[in-house]
Amino acid sequence: xxxxxxxxxxxxxxxxxxxxxxxxxxxxxxxxxxxxxxxxxxxxxxxxxxxxxxxxxxxxxxxxxxxxxxxxxxxxxxxxxxxxxxxxxxxxxxxxxxxxxxxxxxxxxxxxxxxxxxxxxxxxxxxxxxxxxxxxxxxxxxxxxxxxxxxxxxxxxxxxxxxxxxxxxxxxxxxxxxxxxxxxxxxxxxxxxxxxxxxxxxxxxxxxxxxxxxxxxxxxxxxxxxxxxxxxxxxxxxxxxxxxxxxxxxxxxxxxxxxxxxxxxxxxxxxxxxxxxxxxxxxxxxxxx
Amino acid sequence: xxxxxxxxxxxxxxxxxxxxxxxxxxxxxxxxxxxxxxxxxxxxxxxxxxxxxxxxxxxxxxxxxxxxxxxxxxxxxxxxxxxxxxxxxxxxxxxxxxxxxxxxxxxxxxxxxxxxxxxxxxxxxxxxxxxxxxxxxxxxxxxxxxxxxxxxxxxxxxxxxxxxxxxxxxxxxxxxxxxxxxxxxxxxxxxxxxxxxxxxxxxxxxxxxxxxxxxxxxxxxxxxxxxxxxxxxxxxxxxxxxxxxxxxxxxxxxxxxxxxxxxxxxxxxxxxxxxxxxxxxxxxxxxxx
Amino acid sequence: xxxxxxxxxxxxxxxxxxxxxxxxxxxxxxxxxxxxxxxxxxxxxxxxxxxxxxxxxxxxxxxxxxxxxxxxxxxxxxxxxxxxxxxxxxxxxxxxxxxxxxxxxxxxxxxxxxxxxxxxxxxxxxxxxxxxxxxxxxxxxxxxxxxxxxxxxxxxxxxxxxxxxxxxxxxxxxxxxxxxxxxxxxxxxxxxxxxxxxxxxxxxxxxxxxxxxxxxxxxxxxxxxxxxxxxxxxxxxxxxxxxxxxxxxxxxxxxxxxxxxxxxxxxxxxxxxxxxxxxxxxxxxxxxx
Numbered sequence: 130x131x132x133x134x135x136x137x138x139x140x141x142x143x144x145x146x147x148x149x150x151x152x153x154x155x156x157x158x159x160x161x162x163x164x165x166x167x168x169x170x171x172x173x174x175x176x177x178x179x180x181x182x183x184x185x186x187x188x189x190x191x192x193x194x195x196x197x198x199x200x201x202x203x204x205x206x207x208x209x210x211x212x213x214x215x216x217x218x219x220x221x222x223x224x225x226x227x228x229x230x231x232x233x234x235x236x237x238x239x240x241x242x243x244x245x246x247x248x249x250x251x252x253x254x255x256x257x258x259x260x261x262x263x264x265x266x267x268x269x270x271x272x273x274x275x276x277x278x279x280x281x282x283x284x285x286x287x288x289x290x291x292x293x294x295x296x297x298x299x300x301x302x303x304x305x306x307x308x309x310x311x312x313x314x315x316x317x318x319x320x321x322x323x324x325x326x327x328x329x330x331x332x333x334x335x336x337x338x339x340x341x342x343x344x345x346x347x348x349x350x351x352x353x354x355x356x357x358x359x360x361x362x363x364x365x366x367x368x369x370x371x372x373x374x375x376x377x378x379x380x381x382x383x384x385x386x387x388x389x390x391x392x393x394x395x396x397x398x399x400x401x402x403x404x405x406x407x408x409x410x411x412x413x414x415x416x417x418x
Numbered sequence: 419x420x421x422x423x424x425x426x427x428x429x430x431x432x433x434x435x436x437x438x439x440x441x442x443x444x445x446x447x448x449x450x451x452x453x454x455x456x457x458x459x460x461x462x463x464x465x466x467x468x469x470x471x472x473x474x475x476x477x478x479x480x481x482x483x484x485x486x487x488x489x490x491x492x493x494x495x496x497x498x499x500x501x502x503x504x505x506x507x508x509x510x511x512x513x514x515x516x517x518x519x520x521x522x523x524x525x526x527x528x529x530x531x532x533x534x535x536x537x538x539x540x541x542x543x544x545x546x547x548x549x550x551x552x553x554x555x556x557x558x559x560x561x562x563x564x565x566x567x568x569x570x571x572x573x574x575x576x577x578x579x580x581x582x583x584x585x586x587x588x589x590x591x592x593x594x595x596x597x598x599x600x601x602x603x604x605x606x607x608x609x610x611x612x613x614x615x616x617x618x619x620x621x622x623x624x625x626x627x628x629x630x631x632x633x634x635x636x637x638x639x640x641x642x643x644x645x646x647x648x649x650x651x652x653x654x655x656x657x658x659x660x661x662x663x664x665x666x667x668x669x670x671x672x673x674x675x676x677x678x679x680x681x682x683x684x685x686x687x688x689x690x691x692x693x694x695x696x697x698x699x700x701x702x703x704x705x706x707x
Numbered sequence: 708x709x710x711x712x713x714x715x716x717x718x719x720x721x722x723x724x725x726x727x728x729x730x731x732x733x734x735x736x737x738x739x740x741x742x743x744x745x746x747x748x749x750x751x752x753x754x755x756x757x758x759x760x761x762x763x764x765x766x767x768x769x770x771x772x773x774x775x776x777x778x779x780x781x782x783x784x785x786x787x788x789x790x791x792x793x794x795x796x797x798x799x800x801x802x803x804x805x806x807x808x809x810x811x812x813x814x815x816x817x818x819x820x821x822x823x824x825x826x827x828x829x830x831x832x833x834x835x836x837x838x839x840x841x842x843x844x845x846x847x848x849x850x851x852x853x854x855x856x857x858x859x860x861x862x863x864x865x866x867x868x869x870x871x872x873x874x875x876x877x878x879x880x881x882x883x884x885x886x887x888x889x890x891x892x893x894x895x896x897x898x899x900x901x902x903x904x905x906x907x908x909x910x911x912x913x914x915x916x917x918x919x920x921x922x923x924x925x926x927x928x929x930x931x932x933x934x935x936x937x938x939x940x941x942x943x944x945x946x947x948x949x950x951x952x953x954x955x956x957x958x959x960x961x962x963x964x965x966x967x968x969x970x971x972x973x974x975x976x977x978x979x980x981x982x983x984x985x986x987x988x989x990x991x992x993x994x995x996x
Binding site for chain 3: 446453456457460461464465469470471472473474475477478481482485486499665669682683684685686687688689690691
């Protein structure tokens with residue numbers, strides 16, 4: 130089942146609308162994220178038209194969450210103090226009915242990461258899980274051998290396993306009661322009913338750290354601005370990341386000295402300059418279930 | 419009262435001198451700063467001719483502060499451990515009579531941030547407060563609704579409210595017994611006597627994270643090298659940031675693919691290549707009180 | 708004793724082989740490193756063909772280390788929690804017989820840093836010490852006045868003191884029972900028998916933060932892929948960093964607006980695009996003892 134990515138006008142409209150609303154309304158996004166890619170996350174949130182605020186101290190997070198429109202929890206460098214901060218912030222977000230994004234970095238790679246991400250998912254009203262397929266499998270309880278923080282090649286979504294992968298994404302979304310965005314060479318976004326496959330993106334995004342973290346972070350902005358349509362908010366965010374990756378890669382052509390440093394700069398440039406119309410026009414999306 | 423920014427020769431000389439002395443003498447700057455923008459802060463300190471060292475462990479900070487020439491405290495991602503480190507480092511700086519810069523990130527946005535920044539200001543012999551207007555108002559006890567880590571638009575300094583804003587900056591400096599640098603579209607720098615308005619800078623600086631943090635960090639270098647004239651050290655640092663922002667923005671023109679990623683690179687480039695003479699020549703400064 | 712850097716075919720072969728094996732086999736590198744330069748470290752590890760995973764929580768590090776091929780410990784922003792993580796991760800690496808890299812950032816600058824780096828060295832089976840000369844002296848117990856996190860100019864390796872410096876490197880390697888890579892304008896790499904001097908590199912690498920941290924981090928990848936020849940793995944890593952620095956500097960020529968921001972991007976570009984053949988061809992290495 131090779132996807133055609135013949136993006137329908139309905140899907141294009143949904144992407145354009147989600148991006149336009151974010152640009153018009155803005156959003157303040159509270160991020161508890163790893164210290165590796167946190168600056169890139171903050172800049173990515175700004176690039177798409179939202180504003181970030183980072184706070185993980187347990188006695189600070191409630192006040193911060195209360196002035197924000199969404200919470201993003203990324204467990205990439207979790208520790209005992211930040212785990213407390215994640216729970217306290219999640220409670221505050223739940224009380225305020227703010228969308229919550231969970232990025233279970235390295236779930237399956239260690240017992241602590243698997244346990245904490247499962248606990249967060251079971252305890253908090255998570256709106257969106259954004260992860261790679263290995264982490265999603267670990268979170269679902271399916272056996273998965275996570276290759277560190279990268280996807281295990283055996284878990285990669287391919288044209289050959291697309292239908293089975295799409296059913297997995299749909300079932301995870303259904304069981305978790307939230308939207309799921311499993312990203313990789315082919316991205317799958319599902320709300321438990323429909324499943325979209327996205328063919329945007331560049332292999333270079335796997336050669337820098339933080340491409341997934343950035344997407345999780347600015348998904349919080351998309352969700353805060355579009356709380357009534359989490360599926361299309363997540364889809365638009367995934368497309369935004371993917372189209373930006375393609376533009377960044379295209380800009381490297383003809384510049385043999387460019388490598389991952391320039392790609393990273395070009396990626397942020399593209400995130401910050403893409404318009405809602407461009408996102409809609411360049412989206413490669415197909416409903417596969 | 420629209421400022422003319424007709425920088426006088428006296429002001430130009432003061433800026434040139436502060437920048438020249440920093441380049442000649444160098445300075446080792448101890449930063450306890452947030453983990454979001456810390457790498458940019460370190461690179462910005464290096465760019466202006468000083469050297470950074472980061473340490474927030476309470477049992478490490480005294481030794482580190484003793485070999486440095488200044489302390490920069492930025493509460494952007496404060497936690498219980500780093501708060502202890504801030505206090506211990508501040509005590510060591512006070513004993514050594516080293517200049518202390520306070521960046522009260524998010525003061526007004528949470529009770530913890532307002533409390534910690536006030537406590538630091540009341541306990542330590544702070545030399546320079548560097549913040550946006552919302553944080554400065556929170557610190558002064560004036561009612562302020564901080565919009566996360568960004569200035570509340572209602573608090574922005576404009577030509578219309580310039581005189582009132584300048585009096586506020588002067589009074590805060592007077593009451594706190596230090597120099598104040600409140601930055602935004604119009605920057606205000608005061609030692610409690612005089613108030614300078616600075617018209618340098620680019621709106622792009624608000625579209626990346628860390629522009630303010632970087633300025634706070636390298637202000638520590640300016641102060642360490644120019645301890646006898648904190649007002650002009652702070653003014654020169656603000657002008658350095660602003661002129662660099664303008665140059666970075668100018669470099670984007672004609673490159674429609676450039677966005678916030680390239681701007682960030684160009685900003686660091688400009689910080690690191692601007693000469694004292696260029697700073698003096700391009701400064702847009704007016705004494706408004 | 709001015710080195711000629713007439714790299715012999717044997718040395719070229721060793722460098723080419725170490726780099727080729729890393730590219731073919733890949734390696735997962737567990738880094739416990741400072742929060743200042745951690746994103747650059749992660750990107751540098753990816754650039755040379757390995758994959759990074761960061762984890763410093765004591766209850767997480769054993770599982771993470773067990774799926775990795777090497778451990779890198781950098782004490783740049785150590786705290787009580789991460790010190791526990793370093794020890795626990797080091798124990799796990801020792802049990803698994805994984806190579807361990809120690810970067811004693813700021814050893815000599817504070818009692819805590821000197822103590823912790825000495826304790827790690829004495830407790831763990833360290834494979835490679837990567838530091839500047841001041842830190843190496845502090846670690847050896849020789850008196851050293853570390854200038855913050857930068858080398859004390861008095862400690863710099865020069866053509867004049869090269870023989871004495873080389874003997875110091877050899878003796879430190881012999882006493883510590885590991886490979887030593889002391890980097891600066893002239894780099895010295897020794898396994899306690901031979902000492903190589905490396906003349907690659909750019910003075911610009913001292914004008915950005917993290918050049919040494921990045922080298923330490925991706926040395927972990929070189930060692931994981933080449934466990935049977937730690938000396939040439941370390942040498943190849945040092946040459947990779949140095950040649951990349953030269954290429955980055957060369958790219959700045961003719962671009963007067965380029966400063967430390969662009970240099971940093973160009974450095975990552977070069978790290979990610981240099982081939983094993985180019986490293987061998989551009990290596991400036993001489994065996995001095």
